[in-house]
Amino acid sequence: MSAxxxxxxxxxxxxxxxxxxxxxxxxxxxxxxxxxxxxxxxGYIGANGAGKSTTIKMLAGILVPTRGSITTCxxxxxxxxxxxARQIGVVFGQRSQLWWDLPVRDSFRILAAIHSLSPVAxxxxxxxxxxxxxxxxxxxxxxxxxxxxxRMRAEVAAALLHSPRLVVLDEPTIGLDVLSKQRLxxxxxxxxxxxxxxxxxxxxxxxxxxxxxxxxxLVDRGSLVYDGTLxxxxxxxxxxxxxxxxxASPAGxxxxxxxxxxxxxxxxxxxxxxxxxxxATTAARVLAAVSERAEVLDLAVxxxxxxxxxxxVYASRR
Amino acid sequence: xxxxxxxxxxxxxxxxxxMRSQRSYRANFALDLASSAxxxxxxxxxxxxxxxSVDSLGGLDxxxxxxxxxxxxxxxxxxxxxxxxxxxIPTYLRAGTLDVFYLRPQxxxxxxxxxxxxxxxxxxxxxxxxxxxxxxxxxxxxxxASSVALVALALASGFATFAAMFVWAAGAQFYLIDGAEAxxxxxxGGRYAATQPAAVWDRPLxxxxxxxxxxxxxxxxxxxxxxxxxxxxxxxxxxxxxAPVAALWAWLLALLTWRAGxxxxxxxxx
Numbered sequence: 211m212s213a214x215x216x217x218x219x220x221x222x223x224x225x226x227x228x229x230x231x232x233x234x235x236x237x238x239x240x241x242x243x244x245x246x247x248x249x250x251x252x253g254y255i256g257a258n259g260a261g262k263s264t265t266i267k268m269l270a271g272i273l274v275p276t277r278g279s280i281t282t283c284x285x286x287x288x289x290x291x292x293x294x295a296r297q298i299g300v301v302f303g304q305r306s307q308l309w310w311d312l313p314v315r316d317s318f319r320i321l322a323a324i325h326s327l328s329p330v331a332x333x334x335x336x337x338x339x340x341x342x343x344x345x346x347x348x349x350x351x352x353x354x355x356x357x358x359x360x361r362m363r364a365e366v367a368a369a370l371l372h373s374p375r376l377v378v379l380d381e382p383t384i385g386l387d388v389l390s391k392q393r394l395x396x397x398x399x400x401x402x403x404x405x406x407x408x409x410x411x412x413x414x415x416x417x418x419x420x421x422x423x424x425x426x427x428l429v430d431r432g433s434l435v436y437d438g439t440l441x442x443x444x445x446x447x448x449x450x451x452x453x454x455x456x457x458a459s460p461a462g463x464x465x466x467x468x469x470x471x472x473x474x475x476x477x478x479x480x481x482x483x484x485x486x487x488x489x490a491t492t493a494a495r496v497l498a499a500v501s502e503r504a505e506v507l508d509l510a511v512x513x514x515x516x517x518x519x520x521x522x523v524y525a526s527r528r
Numbered sequence: 529x530x531x532x533x534x535x536x537x538x539x540x541x542x543x544x545x546x547m548r549s550q551r552s553y554r555a556n557f558a559l560d561l562a563s564s565a566x567x568x569x570x571x572x573x574x575x576x577x578x579x580x581s582v583d584s585l586g587g588l589d590x591x592x593x594x595x596x597x598x599x600x601x602x603x604x605x606x607x608x609x610x611x612x613x614x615x616x617i618p619t620y621l622r623a624g625t626l627d628v629f630y631l632r633p634q635x636x637x638x639x640x641x642x643x644x645x646x647x648x649x650x651x652x653x654x655x656x657x658x659x660x661x662x663x664x665x666x667x668x669x670x671x672x673a674s675s676v677a678l679v680a681l682a683l684a685s686g687f688a689t690f691a692a693m694f695v696w697a698a699g700a701q702f703y704l705i706d707g708a709e710a711x712x713x714x715x716x717g718g719r720y721a722a723t724q725p726a727a728v729w730d731r732p733l734x735x736x737x738x739x740x741x742x743x744x745x746x747x748x749x750x751x752x753x754x755x756x757x758x759x760x761x762x763x764x765x766x767x768x769x770x771a772p773v774a775a776l777w778a779w780l781l782a783l784l785t786w787r788a789g790x791x792x793x794x795x796x797x798x
Contacts, residue, residue, distance in 0.1 A: 225795075273794055292635070295630075298631070300631050302624060302627065306628075307628050323541035324541065324632050326538070
């Protein structure tokens with residue numbers, strides 16, 4: 211196994227905040243121990259204030275940990291910040307790396323100079339990013355005139371111009387329309403496939419997690435509460451799958467199918483929704499049981515909603 | 529040389545873009561230049577108005593004060609041009625620009641300094657330069673190699689000292705609430721103090737702007753030395769030669785404050 215690209219050990223960070231006249235200490239991150247291998251795509255999820263942004267700032271060397279240790283790309287983020295900057299790319303959803311009054315093209319040129327790219331490397335990488343992120347039309351436009359979706363694509367290109375090994379995205383799809391989200395996700399998947407880039411992203415958008423990540427880290431109040439696949443997360447909280455069946459003729463509610471719970475019916479029972487626990491039964495068995503009772507024309511199985519899963523994890527811990 | 533060019537390329541790229549963008553709005557830029565020059569002339573006029581009612585101020589006559597004004601205003605304006613944006617750290621923090629600096633492989637302070645440049649200050653520097661030239665012409669300067677050296681030293685040190693004030697302000701604003709208000713008192717108050725004869729200050733002011741923030745060393749003391757005048761209390765006439773020492777002190781103070789500010793921002797240790 212290769213050396214981890216991110217490794218934290220008992221990492222913790224406190225903030226002193228003013229609470230009226232008194233000062234108190236808020237624990238933003240607590241005893242976080244994580245290893246991420248090169249090439250992984252990790253979703254770092256949790257509610258607002260769970261400590262995600264704080265962790266990212268420690269990864270990038272912006273904040274100093276209060277406790278524990280952290281290495282990013284084999285470097286100490288704070289002490290080796292300038293060397294780390296050549297290997298890491300960060301997209302902050304809320305803050306721009308571009309120069310708002312300059313055309314997108316000029317921002318890329320300046321960033322190429324900042325990262326000391328050779329003219330050949332600059333041209334090749336810029337061309338690649340422009341093509342994959344469909345930026346051709348935007349190159350001459352001042353950043354301040356871009357729509358949010360356009361700007362976000364330009365931000366991602368800016369953060370990836372120096373071909374970082376590790377790309378950290380903090381809420382990259384926030385506020386984007388469906389099409390923009392999809393384009394960005396497709397780009398990230400392709401970038402990872404062609405360059406073996408490691409991705410770490412924080413998001414509230416479960417579509418991001420489902421389409422981009424093969425591993426999930428779930429934090430609650432600064433602590434890691436789950437580390438594994440999305441499917442595994444659903445299983446641990448007993449999240450249910452939903453089978454939607456379209457029937458040939460109106461039927462009464464299917465309340466007696468074993469190991470299922472009737473969720474609802476539409477069109478006089480022509481379409482019915484049954485929830486089942488994938489640990490207790492299978493979709494095939496449920497379908498067989500339904501077919502004994504009515505003629506099934508079509509069916510769909512809905513995966514558990516991830517937000518719902520996260521809510522369940524939080525609820526079980528309160 | 530090639531190495532130097534490569535090392536400075538990131539900074540030059542940013543600065544060139546800043547200059548391009550300021551000049552690209554021509555009307556706006558012209559207006560900025562004009563208003564900046566106007567403010568400079570008003571301040572110069574203020575000196576002249578004061579001398580309508582007095583013949584001498586702190587042992588200096590009008591001609592000498594014009595020279596003090598010229599040195600102080602020229603060096604301050606040039607420092608303001610290159611470093612003035614540094615004392616707006618709260619803006620950089622709010623926009624997240626500082627976090628973005630952390631993601632680039634250059635030192636933070638150098639990135640901050642080279643992140644902007646205010647070309648409109650050129651007009652103000654022009655006023656200062658005019659006052660300097662006039663001041664040198666109308667005063668009875670005993671020209672020699674050493675007096676030329678003194679003027680050159682004063683200009684370089686004055687620029688460095690004022691530049692350090694902006695860097696100091698940047699560092700202090702990390703942990704002062706309403707930092708810009710507090711640091712402005714010293715940065716712009718200091719600039720104003722620098723255009724005045726330090727002899728008229730009371731003792732606390734002499735301690736603060738004479739030595740802690742060495743404003744007296746930027747223009748007044750070099751002029752006193754240049755014109756061969758006796759210095760005021762605490763400040764003998766030869767002290768003008770110590771302007772570089774004052775500049776070094778100002779930079780020491782600035783860099784220590786900057787380092788403390790950055791550590792405060794990152795949350796201790798480091």
